[in-house]
Amino acid sequence: MAIYTCGHTTPDSDSICSAISLAYLLNEIKREAIPARQGELNPETEFILNKFSFKAPILKTQFKGEELFITDYSDKGQAPKDIDEAIVVGIVDHHKLGDITTSTPLECWIRPVGCTNTIVKEMYDYHRVKIPKNIAGIMMCAILSDTVIFKSPTCTNIDIKTVRELSKICGIEDFGALGMEMFKVKSQVQGVSSRDLILRDYKPFDMFGSAVGIAQLEVVDLSLFDDVKEGLLKELEAFRVENHLHTACLLLTDIIKEGSEVLVSSSNIEVFEKAFEVKLENNKVWLQGCLSRKKQIIPFLEPAFK
Ligand code: MG
Ligand code: MG
Ligand code: MG
Numbered sequence: 001m002a003i004y005t006c007g008h009t010t011p012d013s014d015s016i017c018s019a020i021s022l023a024y025l026l027n028e029i030k031r032e033a034i035p036a037r038q039g040e041l042n043p044e045t046e047f048i049l050n051k052f053s054f055k056a057p058i059l060k061t062q063f064k065g066e067e068l069f070i071t072d073y074s075d076k077g078q079a080p081k082d083i084d085e086a087i088v089v090g091i092v093d094h095h096k097l098g099d100i101t102t103s104t105p106l107e108c109w110i111r112p113v114g115c116t117n118t119i120v121k122e123m124y125d126y127h128r129v130k131i132p133k134n135i136a137g138i139m140m141c142a143i144l145s146d147t148v149i150f151k152s153p154t155c156t157n158i159d160i161k162t163v164r165e166l167s168k169i170c171g172i173e174d175f176g177a178l179g180m181e182m183f184k185v186k187s188q189v190q191g192v193s194s195r196d197l198i199l200r201d202y203k204p205f206d207m208f209g210s211a212v213g214i215a216q217l218e219v220v221d222l223s224l225f226d227d228v229k230e231g232l233l234k235e236l237e238a239f240r241v242e243n244h245l246h247t248a249c250l251l252l253t254d255i256i257k258e259g260s261e262v263l264v265s266s267s268n269i270e271v272f273e274k275a276f277e278v279k280l281e282n283n284k285v286w287l288q289g290c291l292s293r294k295k296q297i298i299p300f301l302e303p304a305f306k
Helices: 013-028 043-051 116-127 133-146 157-170 175-186 194-200 229-242 269-276 298-305
Strands: 003-006 033-037 067-071 087-093 107-110 202-207 210-219 247-254 259-266 284-288
Touching: 003 013, 013 033, 013 043, 013 067, 013 116, 013 133, 043 133, 043 175, 087 116, 107 116, 116 133, 116 157, 133 157, 133 175, 175 210, 194 202, 194 210, 194 229, 202 298, 210 229, 210 298, 229 247, 229 259, 247 269, 259 269, 269 298
Parallel strands: 003 033, 003 067, 067 087, 087 107, 210 247
Antiparallel strands: 202 210, 247 259, 259 284
């Protein structure tokens, strides 16, 4: 039986690229594996796969009775609906430990680094498997994406060292330029509906019994949102009500100014205000220095629901 490698719902570049890089590694060590994805590719991921000539992994949302190697998450909220009926054989991830449990022993590679692909690189080294050029390329791009070209507080020296090694393997020395090119693709928001923008990089969380959704858009210039911000806020409100969320946030992250404007819709806005010790103005607030949902939003917002 083949093992499916698959990342989280609303997949980002790390989820897609780690499914591909991990499946290649497993096949090399004689464990048949097929990369899969739980949702549509975002424009950045499409750019990366095109650049290194990869097809999208197969779209798959049901894993009942199948062997599954999870990448880039360990929360049930981001898993396929039938996760309890899947056979989870492994997890490779760089987030806080989630609530997925297994009935059989599993292989676990979880580290506090900036990207799942950084850990997949460690797995290649552990198994002494040579990384092909094009696999190195997508792994490198995923790390540049997740670490916001090393600017995110989630970035570690291991991520930087790994990018340097991968850049040598794939033959792209100026990885900074490639990173910027990627973020320019990511910044294309014109002509995309507000709902699609909210869902582009969206994660649902259970915070002490309260349903919370946090979306993020990382761009090279926040003024791109000037004309669509009010529309985004309205749509965020509609999205929150429809999905029975206590709070829905959308981070508009400016990777050059290194901060985020957070749009908030909530059944009790004070929870957010208390968590960050801020006052929202028209449901918006600028958080200077905030680039990471994982390190700079969740650890503050979650305890506020206790
Ligand atoms: Mg991810
Ligand atoms: Mg990741
Ligand atoms: Mg991200």
